[in-house]
Each structure stands twice: as structure tokens, then as C-alpha cells.
Amino acid sequence: MSDTASMREPLTILYFAWLRERVGVAEEILELPEGVTTVAELVVYLSGLDQRHAAAFKDRKTVRCAVNQEFADPATVLQAGDEVAFFPPVTGG
Amino acid sequence: MSDTASMREPLTILYFAWLRERVGVAEEILELPEGVTTVAELVVYLSGLDQRHAAAFKDRKTVRCAVNQEFADPATVLQAGDEVAFFPPVTGG
């Protein structure tokens, strides 16, 4: 992989609702991990960090994701510098 | 025709909007005319009364009718004592 400046910008990970409660923080900053190119791969990576993350991502079918404030799919490709948010299905209004 | 008391009660005829303007009055009281048994027959009778009534019922396809405050058809049968209203298609709200 080429090592450009932009590749070094960290990811911002945001958690909402019960995902935030399980992880224990609302926001994490981390380098795009080696070998992680999609949302699905990021979830696998995060789930392996510790028990709190594992608990947050356990019910994966009720986890939704947005990348840079747009709804995203597990297959969505990540770039360094992205803001990645994880949350349950919305229950507004 | 039998001559019961109820048969003697007059009809009340009401006109609204441009029908009222053409006839020149909002309300008329009249005996159910001999031979008139339906709304359609009443309209023929009223049209023959004078030019004002004739003008009111000229555009018959834009005339609507209610008998005793319920929408009625030309075929609706009239009873002595009925309240018969004529008006254009409604334009409320």
C-alpha cells in the first residue's frame, strides 16, 4: 500500500444509542487498520478489540452504519479520514 | 290519491348559490303539485312556473338536489312535508 499523507489521517468512529452504551464511549479515533478496506472488515476488527466492542457488535443484524454521514453497507469501502458511525435502526419522530 | 292530513303538508323548497340568485328567493313553500312524485317531476313543474325558475333549472346537469338534508337523485320520490333543496355542485373547503 502506498504511504501518502492522506492515508495517515485517522478514522473517527462514532457510536449511538445502545452501541454507545455497550462500547462505553461515544467516539474513538484510530488509524485505518492494516487489511481493513470495508465497513464489514472494520466491524470484524473492532469486535476483536475487547469484550465491550464484541458485545456492541454481537447482534450484527441490528447494527446500522453511516460513512461520512451517509447510510452505508457492510461492503462500503473506507478511506483514511472517514467518519464511521454505528447505531441501531432509527426510532425517531 | 288519498287525501290524508300528512298529504296536505306543503313542500319547502330551498335554493342555494346561483340557483337562489336566479330564482330570486332562498325559500318557497308549496303544496306537492298534482302528478309530481319525484324530484325530476318537481323540477319540470318548477321550470314551468316562470322565467326565473326556468333560468335556474336551465343547466340541469349542474343542478344538485337534497331531500330532507340528504343528497337525492332525480328519481327520488317526494312526500308531502319534504324539504327539497336545489344547489350547484359544492365548492367548499
Added chain:
Amino acid sequence: MAKISVQTGNFDIAAEISRLTAGRTDIGGVGCFVGIVRDDKPRDAPARAIQALTLEHYPAMTLRAVGRIVEEAERRWGLLGCTVIHRVGRMLPGENIVLVLTAASHRQAALDSTAFLIDWLKTKAPFWKREEFPDGEGAWVEAREADDTAASRW
């Protein structure tokens, strides 16, 4: 339970909403439609710009018919409250004409019943509008309903 009024004066929307909802915790949504006297013709046809609107109605029929349709809406959508206010008399552009409010547990019932009631008021209730133009002339508003549909009945 429902409030139905045919009146010459304006209505206070906030007061009407709060009359439906105050002190209750079972209402999830209030649907509302406010009809307003519109004059969108001044540019295209200045001679037909609406100076005022006069609404005539058939009082004995109006209250009966509106009462019946409101009962139908209450039953069909399980409404927790309903208010219909229709003004009559002379009104100027920009003034309120009609208010429909429905309160329900869920939004779909509130939205659907509001649409049902205002559609009915616009197409079935015995109200007639007369427009006044700048030259002092006036004309009864013609119904959009195709005359043909009813023509065959005579």
C-alpha cells in the same frame, strides 16, 4: 367528543390543538390541515384577482352531514379526538377558511383521517364559494367535478 363548528369568525389553531391534547398521554400524533383563501392569479390575470370570497352553506344539512362523516372517521381510524371548523361569510385572501384536526395513537391514523375529512369537506359538504373581482363583479366558483358524471342522472 368531536367538535364541529360552522362559524363566521376565525379560529385559533393552537387553542384547538391544545383542547384536543391537553392532559392526555395516549395521543401519539395530531394531523392538521388549514385551508386558506388563496389568490394566486394576480400576475396571470389581474382582472380575476380575488378580492374576497364569500361562503354560503345549507345549515341544516351541513351540521348533519359533517357530524356523520366525523363519526365515520372516528370509527374507522379509532380517533382520540377530532375538530372540524368551517368558516362561512366573507373572507379576504390569506384568511383561514377551514380547519381539520385529528388526534390518534399513531401517525398513520392521524394523517389518513385528516386527508379523508378535508377531501370530503371539499367535495361533498354543502358549501358554495363566490369570488369577488377587482371590478366589483363576482362569480360562483365552479366545481372541478366533471358535469358529465352527474348529467346522465337527469
Added chain:
Amino acid sequence: MAKISVQTGNFDIAAEISRLTAGRTDIGGVGCFVGIVRDDKPRDAPARAIQALTLEHYPAMTLRAVGRIVEEAERRWGLLGCTVIHRVGRMLPGENIVLVLTAASHRQAALDSTAFLIDWLKTKAPFWKREEFPDGEGAWVEAREADDTAASRW
């Protein structure tokens, strides 16, 4: 033109309607939906009676997403005005949560765009509700959306 607000405080429906309509004569109808914190469970399940609701949202995404959907509604129905106010934070049963107002020349556009916007806010906007129960416990409200539909994507 549209007013979009995500706020902790309540809103004044009458003031919002009049902000849309004041001084105009081209508006024929205003559609409105008010969402209210509902607690309809006290009788069936007193232990789950809702004492309060807390709404969390994703601010950066909310304003962008609501702005985009409001623009779509304005374009699709030719709206003459639109207001969306969504509250966040802690609210009690009976309090207002959300307001949608649309102004249009004709009623159908006002009614349809109101329904479109509130449906979208309820099912797509990044808001999450947490309910508080009498025992002090709480639970995040689960979406009605069947999990299966999204499950296959992972």
C-alpha cells in the same frame, strides 16, 4: 426557505404556521403533523408505563439528511413553505416531539408532503428513543422494521 431545527425546547405551532403564511395570498393549504410523547400502556402493563423519553441523535448527519429530504419534498410538491422541528433530549408523556408543516397552493400537495416528511423522519432520520420505566430502568425503543431485511447484508 425551509426552516429546519433540532432543538431541546418545545415549539410554538401557531407561531410556526404564521411564520409560513403571514402576508401571503398564494397559499391554499397548510398540512401539519405534531408528534407527541405517548404512553398508552399504563393499564395493560403498568410496569412499562413510560415516565419519560430521551431522544438521542447524530447531529452532523441529522441536519444534512433532513435538509436533503426537505429539498426533495419542496421540489416534488412545489411547496411554498416547509418547517421541520425535531426535539432531542428528555421529554415527558404529553409533550411535543416533532413538528412538520408544509404550505402549498393546493391541499393534496400539502397533505402528501406532510405524510412523506413525517414517514421519513420516523423511519430514516438518525434519532433514537430511550424509554424510562417506573422502576427507574430504561430501554432503547426497538425499530418496527423487521431485522431480517437488513440481516442478510452483513
